[in-house]
Amino acid sequence: xxxxxxxxxxxxxxxxxxxxxxxxxxSLRVLRPQLHRHGVALLTDDDLAGLSHRDGWATRPDSAAExxxxxxxxLRVVAGAALDAARRSATTPRTLLIxxxxxxxxxPPGLGDRDTFRPxxxxxxxxxxxxxxxxxxxxxxxxxxxxxxxxxCYVSEVQRGRHHSFPHQFPNRYEPVFSYVALVExxxxxPRVRGVRVRxxxxxxxxxxxxxxxxxxxxxxxxxxxxxxxxTEHHESSLYSRNALRxxxxxxxxxxxxxxxxxxxxxxxxxxxxxPYTEARFISKKSRARIIxxxxxxxxxxxxxxxxxxxxxxxxxxxxTRRLGSAAPAVPVSAQPFMQRARRAAARRLQRVRRHxxxxx
Amino acid sequence: MDNKTVVFHVGAHxxxxxxxxxxxxxxxxxxxxxxxxxxxxxxxxxxxxWGRPLVEHPEKLADRVSDVLGHLVxxxxxxxxxxxxxxxxxxxGEHLYPGCAPMIEALGGVLAPYRAKVFLYVRPQVExxxxxxxxxxxQGNTFTFDEWLDTLDMDRVSWVPLTEKLMETFGRDRVExxxxxxxxxxxxEFIQRFFRRIDPGFDFEVDYKPRRNPSVGDKGxxxxxxxxxxxxxxxxxxxxxxxxQKNFSNVAYPRPVLFTEAQRQAVRDxxxxxxxxxxxxx
Numbered sequence: 001x002x003x004x005x006x007x008x009x010x011x012x013x014x015x016x017x018x019x020x021x022x023x024x025x026x027s028l029r030v031l032r033p034q035l036h037r038h039g040v041a042l043l044t045d046d047d048l049a050g051l052s053h054r055d056g057w058a059t060r061p062d063s064a065a066e067x068x069x070x071x072x073x074x075l076r077v078v079a080g081a082a083l084d085a086a087r088r089s090a091t092t093p094r095t096l097l098i099x100x101x102x103x104x105x106x107x108p109p110g111l112g113d114r115d116t117f118r119p120x121x122x123x124x125x126x127x128x129x130x131x132x133x134x135x136x137x138x139x140x141x142x143x144x145x146x147x148x149x150x151x152x153c154y155v156s157e158v159q160r161g162r163h164h165s166f167p168h169q170f171p172n173r174y175e176p177v178f179s180y181v182a183l184v185e186x187x188x189x190x191p192r193v194r195g196v197r198v199r200x201x202x203x204x205x206x207x208x209x210x211x212x213x214x215x216x217x218x219x220x221x222x223x224x225x226x227x228x229x230x231x232t233e234h235h236e237s238s239l240y241s242r243n244a245l246r247x248x249x250x251x252x253x254x255x256x257x258x259x260x261x262x263x264x265x266x267x268x269x270x271x272x273x274x275x276p277y278t279e280a281r282f283i284s285k286k287s288r289a290r291i292i293x294x295x296x297x298x299x300x301x302x303x304x305x306x307x308x309x310x311x312x313x314x315x316x317x318x319x320x321t322r323r324l325g326s327a328a329p330a331v332p333v334s335a336q337p338f339m340q341r342a343r344r345a346a347a348r349r350l351q352r353v354r355r356h357x358x359x360x361x
Numbered sequence: 362m363d364n365k366t367v368v369f370h371v372g373a374h375x376x377x378x379x380x381x382x383x384x385x386x387x388x389x390x391x392x393x394x395x396x397x398x399x400x401x402x403x404x405x406x407x408x409x410x411w412g413r414p415l416v417e418h419p420e421k422l423a424d425r426v427s428d429v430l431g432h433l434v435x436x437x438x439x440x441x442x443x444x445x446x447x448x449x450x451x452x453x454g455e456h457l458y459p460g461c462a463p464m465i466e467a468l469g470g471v472l473a474p475y476r477a478k479v480f481l482y483v484r485p486q487v488e489x490x491x492x493x494x495x496x497x498x499x500q501g502n503t504f505t506f507d508e509w510l511d512t513l514d515m516d517r518v519s520w521v522p523l524t525e526k527l528m529e530t531f532g533r534d535r536v537e538x539x540x541x542x543x544x545x546x547x548x549x550e551f552i553q554r555f556f557r558r559i560d561p562g563f564d565f566e567v568d569y570k571p572r573r574n575p576s577v578g579d580k581g582x583x584x585x586x587x588x589x590x591x592x593x594x595x596x597x598x599x600x601x602x603x604x605x606q607k608n609f610s611n612v613a614y615p616r617p618v619l620f621t622e623a624q625r626q627a628v629r630d631x632x633x634x635x636x637x638x639x640x641x642x643x
Contacts, residue, residue: 243591250587254580263608264584271600 010134013099017108018152019142019201036089041082058123059106072131108153144201147291161261163252198306205325241274365430367475370441375492376482376541378443396436405442412464456522469530484541501598540640578614581605
C-alpha cells in the first residue's frame with residue numbers, strides 16, 4: 001500500500017467519549033494544511049466513517065471478525081491517501097495522527113465497562129497497529145473526572161433514545177472501576193507503544209487554543225502552528241440540557257423508529273439548549289462526593305505518575321478540578337512564537353531602514 | 362342603522378372557526394369591495410375575550426360596531442369569535458356551554474339596533490368532545506381522555522339549551538345552526554356557503570389555501586401527555602405543540618382512539634335525533 005510502509009510514528013488520540021474529542025477533531029481539520037507542511041498526516045473519524053467494512057474493527061463485542069481483514073485493508077488505503085495528501089505539502093510525512101473515539105471502544109462508557117474500563121481499547125488499537133505496521137506508537141489519552149464522565153455518557157445514551165436510569169447504566173459507580181491508571185498501564189503494555197501522554201480534559205476551561213496547542217505536543221508541534229483560526233469557545237452544546245433530559249426520558253419510551261428518535265433529539269437540542277437552560281448535572285451532591293471519594297487514591301496516583309506538572313489532587317474535589325480550568329497561561333502558547341517572529345521581522349525592517357535610509361520598503 | 366347587518370359567528374370551538382377567520386383576515390380588501398367589514402379576531406379578544414369584557418363593558422363592542430357601520434361604505438359587519446360563549450364542556454355544567462347565558466344577553470343588547478344574524482356551527486357530541494380534548498392537550502394539559510371524561514356528565518352535553526338561548530335572545534329567524542359536516546365538501550365550499558348564508562348575493566368564488574393546522578395523531582397525543590408535565594412556560598408549550606403538529610400529526614399517524622365503540626354508540630343514541638333536529642340534517 002503506498003505510503004503505509006513509511007509510517008515512522010503513529011500517534012493515536014484515544015478520544016474517550018466526552019473529553020473534547022469532537023472539538024479537537026474539528027480543530028485538527030482546520031489545521032490539516034499546517035500539519036501536512038510539518039510532515040504530519042491526519043485521519044479523523046470522518047475519514048474512517050466511510051469505510052464499508054468498519055464493522056470489522058474490534059471496537060465492540062459484536063464486531064464482525066470475518067471482515068476484520070477487509071477493514072484492515074481499507075484502513076491501509078485511507079492511511080495511504082492521508083500520507084499522500086501530506087506528501088504533497090512536505091517531502092516525507094513522518095507521522096500519522098489518528099483521532100477517533102472508537103480507539104477506546106465504539107460504545108460510550110457504561111454497562112460494558114463494569115468489569116474493565118474500556119475493554120475494547122486494546123483490541124481496537126492492536127488491530128490498527130497491526131494493519132499499519134508503524135515504527136513506533138504514541139498514545140494520547142484525555143481524562144475526565146469520573147462523575148462527570150458518567151453523567152455525560154448517561155445523557156448521551158438518553159440522546160440516542162434510551163430511557164433507562166443512571167444506576168442501571170453505572171451499577172458500579174461507587175467502585176473505582178473507571179481507573180485511568182489501569183487503562184494507561186494496559187495501553188502501555190501494547191506492542192510498539194512507546195508512551196501514553198495523559199492530559200485532563202478539564203484544562204479546556206483555561207482556553208481552547210492552549211488545549212489544542214497542548215495536544216499538538218504529541219506530534220512535536222506545540223507552539224509551532226498558527227492557531228488563530230481556531231474557535232475560541234467550546235460548549236458541550238451537543239448534549240441535552242437538564243430540561244431536555246427530563247423531556248427525553250418522558251418521550252423516549254414512546255418512540256419506535258430511528259427517524260422518530262432523531263426528530264425528538266433535534267427538537268430538544270434546538271428548543272432546550274444549554275445555555276440558556278441549565279446543564280444536565282443530576283447526580284446529587286452526596287452521590288457525587290461518594291464517586292469522587294471512590295476514585296481519590298487512583299486519581300492521585302494518575303496525576304502524580306502521568307501528569308506531575310499538575311496538582312495530584314486535581315480530581316479530589318469540584319474546586320480542585322475547577323482550578324485545572326484556570327491554570328493554563330492566559331496568552332495562548334501558540335501565539336508566543338508568532339509574536340516573537342513579528343517582533344524579529346519588525347527589528348529586521350528597522351535595521352534595513354537604518355542601513356539604507358533612502359531605500360523605500 | 363336598520364338597513365345595516367351585523368353577522369356574528371359565535372362558534373362553536375373546533376368547527377372551522379379558524380378557517381373562516383383566516384380567510385376573512387387574508388381577504389379583507391376583497392370583502393370591503395362588497396361592503397363587508399371584517400372585525401378581526403384580534404380585536405374581539407379585547408372586546409369580547411372569554412365573555413367577561415363583553416358582559417362588563419358591552420358598550421365597547423357597541424361603539425366599535427357603530428363606528429364601522431356608521432361608515433357609508435359598509436353595509437355588513439362580520440365577525441367571528443368562538444370564545445364569545447365562554448368555555449365549553451366545563452365541569453359540572455348543565456350543557457355544552459354552561460356559562461353562555463350572560464354573554465348571549467349582553468350580545469343581544471349590543472346587536473339590538475341592527476339587523477343581526479348569529480351563526481353557530483356545531484358538530485355531533487362525540488366528535489366535538491374528542492376534538493376539544495385534543496385541543497386541551499395541545500394547550501399543555503396532562504390529563505388522559507378517561508380522566509377528563511370522568512368529570513363530564515354525558516347526559517348534559519346537549520346543544521339544545523344553547524341553541525334555545527340564542528333563539529330566545531335574537532329570534533328564531535336570526536339564528537342559524539349549521540352542521541360542521543359541511544367541511545367534507547371542501548374548505549372553499551365551506552367558506553362559500555358561509556357567505557351565501559349571510560346573503561345569497563355573496564355568491565363569489567373562493568380559492569383559499571391556508572396553512573393547514575392538523576391535529577395530532579395517536580403517537581402525537583401519547584408524546585404530548587408524556588411531555589406536558591415537564592413544560593413550564595408558554596413558549597415551551599408552543600414549541601412542543603408546533604413540533605408535534607408538524608411531525609406527529611394525524612396526517613402521518615392514525616387518529617387517536619378516544620371514545621370506545623360502546624361509549625360512542627351510547628352518545629349517538631342519546632343525541633343523534635336532537636342533533637338532526639337542530640341542524641336540519643337528514
